[in-house]
Amino acid sequence: GAGVSQSPSNKVTEKGKDVELRCDPISGHTALYWYRQRLGQGLEFLIYFQGNSAPDKSGLPSDRFSAERTGESVSTLTIQRTQQEDSAVYLCASSRDRVFPGELFFGEGSRLTVL
């Protein structure tokens, strides 16, 4: 597709369950970002992938959160043993980092609700 694709768009889960969120970036975009946005709040940086370099994981809030990306393709964000405070919209973005860093194209987000 032409844009960043995220799935699922909505996910309701029970506390303690694991969830996986998927992001398919724009083809050719070397950089991929995950952000979290709680209701009425700003974007909280989680993790950043740039090509085959080691990812910047400095924003991951706890060891329950992990993310993977193979090359410059799809990324998966995994949250283990979900807690109610994990409820938020998880936004994925990609960019042509080496050409125009900072011009991020965002997906529509995955809204996670933990009951």
Place this chain on the structure above:
Amino acid sequence: QKEVEQNSGPLSVPEGAIASLNCTYSDRGSQSFFWYRQYSGKSPELIMFIYSNGDKEDGRFTAQLNKASQYVSLLIRDSQPSDSATYLCAVNIGWAGTALIFGKGTTLSVSS
């Protein structure tokens, strides 16, 4: 700790007025600065970027950067109700290969 600070607002201006949105950042080594707009329930979209000290104009939007004061602002002239949104300031420490850090955003409301 990299921090980007914005007044959350809401900032209310009448239609046709100038809206002024401000942002400060903590890392003196920051190289590039961006303004994103986010409509309610939508994802952010880039509206302006600035790399050098001074002003940069694009239509009704002007970005202003003062690296010595670690301050970046966005002016919106002739504000329209369609400009009502949350404006997010974002900072990139390096040119490339580093994460983009966002402020919490300022909500702008333009009344007709």
